[in-house]
Amino acid sequence: xxxxxxxxxxxxxxxxxxxxxxxxxxxxxxxxxxxxxxxxxxxxxxxxxxxxxxxxxxxxxxxxxxxxxxxxxxxxxxxxxxxxxxxxxxxxxxxxxxxxxxxxxxxxxxxxxxxxxxxxxxxxxxxxxxxxxxxxxxxxxxxxxxxxxxxxxxxxxxxxxxxxxxxxxxxxxxxxxxxxxxxxxxxxxxxxxxxxxxxxxxxxxxxxxxxxxxxxxxxxxxxxxxxxxxxxxxxxxxxxxxxxxxxxxxxxxxxxxxxxxxxxxxxxxxxxxxxxxxxxxxxxxxxxxxxxxxxxxxxxxxxxxxxxxxxxxxxxxxxxxxxxxxxxxxxxxxxxxxxxxxxxxxxxxxxxxxxxxxxxxxxxxxxxxxxxxxxxxxxxxxxxxxxxxxxxxxxxxxxxxxxxxxxxxxxxxxxxxxxxxxxxxxxxxxx
Ligand code: EPZ
Numbered sequence: 033x034x035x036x037x038x039x040x041x042x043x044x045x046x047x048x049x050x051x052x053x054x055x056x057x058x059x060x061x062x063x064x065x066x067x068x069x070x071x072x073x074x075x076x077x078x079x080x081x082x083x084x085x086x087x088x089x090x091x092x093x094x095x096x097x098x099x100x101x102x103x104x105x106x107x108x109x110x111x112x113x114x115x116x117x118x119x120x121x122x123x124x125x126x127x128x129x130x131x132x133x134x135x136x137x138x139x140x141x142x143x144x145x146x147x148x149x150x151x152x153x154x155x156x157x158x159x160x161x162x163x164x165x166x167x168x169x170x171x172x173x174x175x176x177x178x179x180x181x182x183x184x185x186x187x188x189x190x191x192x193x194x195x196x197x198x199x200x201x202x203x204x205x206x207x208x209x210x211x212x213x214x215x216x217x218x219x220x221x222x223x224x225x226x227x228x229x230x231x232x233x234x235x236x237x238x239x240x241x242x243x244x245x246x247x248x249x250x251x252x253x254x255x256x257x258x259x260x261x262x263x264x265x266x267x268x269x270x271x272x273x274x275x276x277x278x279x280x281x282x283x284x285x286x287x288x289x290x291x292x293x294x295x296x297x298x299x300x301x302x303x304x305x306x307x308x309x310x311x312x313x314x315x316x317x318x319x320x321x322x323x324x325x326x327x328x329x330x331x332x333x334x335x336x337x338x339x340x341x342x343x344x345x346x347x348x349x350x351x352x353x354x355x356x357x358x359x360x361x362x363x364x365x366x367x368x369x370x371x372x373x374x375x376x377x378x379x380x381x382x383x384x385x386x387x388x389x390x391x392x393x394x395x396x397x398x399x400x401x402x403x404x405x406x407x408x409x410x411x412x413x414x415x416x417x418x419x420x421x422x423x424x425x426x427x428x429x430x431x432x433x434x435x436x437x438x439x440x441x442x443x444x445x446x447x448x449x450x451x452x453x454x455x456x457x458x459x460x461x462x463x
Pocket of ligand 1: 058129155156157158159160161162163196197198199200201339340362363364405406433
């Protein structure tokens, strides 16, 4: 299993280019199931969850070409015919976002059989709201042997009020409603930019969606959808991760190819901590030369502070003067990274959904274990400021959602290596 070895202490200097958003590309790839025409997606990130989605769609009969290396990471997906509208446990257990195929399959094929995702490192994460919503649109649901089976001759438009804001739940129902008979109104929807990006693609495919990005989305069902070409939005969580990295290392980093409007909550929290930033068009410059002061933070749905940047913010809080109280409001078990940072010398106490971080405490290098995607990113950030060489195990987690992170970090001055290759000894000057 790959590991990262990171020697801390280098300020990050220069420009890092942000990739396309994993959490927009996944639903957009699932949306291709809704049509028998080709869908072309550009700016698709080269991360493992995209390959898993490719395998998932191919297993149903889709032709998928991941266009890595080609212009704009252009990926084409053609679901001319789908011989097996099913998502197996083998695939769903590696990536719970596989459940995003449920709505599109029952809408297009009248039948879908999808493995239930089971528990996850960060929380129970049930999909009951996805299922309840499909039932509201007339699907017949049967759950047995760890699978949910949804059937409907044709879904019927209706009103769906989500008991709780759910990102993939909103996306799943949005896709299902595009081919339903009549109008659907979705209430209490997620407003994440990834939902808006999916709606843009669907409207290019001929759907009739209004209100994406607001709590109420209206969808007028159509009989058929067409192919389309669409560019995936930049990854705001990757951008947030590099913003915090630039600040923590006392660097001067330009985050290029991002959308600053998607980062407002992160940027204003950084200002509160004492970090300087300057937004300009599609880039944000971060300058971490001031001492940091502690600030409380609570994760919220968009436009609030993203839970996917909570772990990275905890790493920053260990380097801030004073006590920061960080409250995780979205997932019930998302502090695994904090316990690993304590091993590096962080002063962090967990009380239920709150992490109490006292700083500033110098971090020292240690061998640590990544438990999930964003936890592994936060350990990389902690290692960048720690004294010595940190070894992070199980970095396969980070490969799920960050494109070539060690190369991007190395390009701006970090001392990071993917293990299998120890640090090359400094060349001894010829005598
Ligand atoms: C999406 O997950 C993201 N994943 C997550 O990013 C992100 O953390 C999360 O939204 C919150 O922003 C993708 O987009 C692929 P939710 P999702 O449904 O949709 C509860 C990353 O690191 N809930 O909005 O699965 C749920 O348990 C990942 O890239 C139900 O109770 O999250 C949670 O407490 C991690 N029943 C809350 O709602 C349901 O049917 C919000 O979850 C659905 C959700």
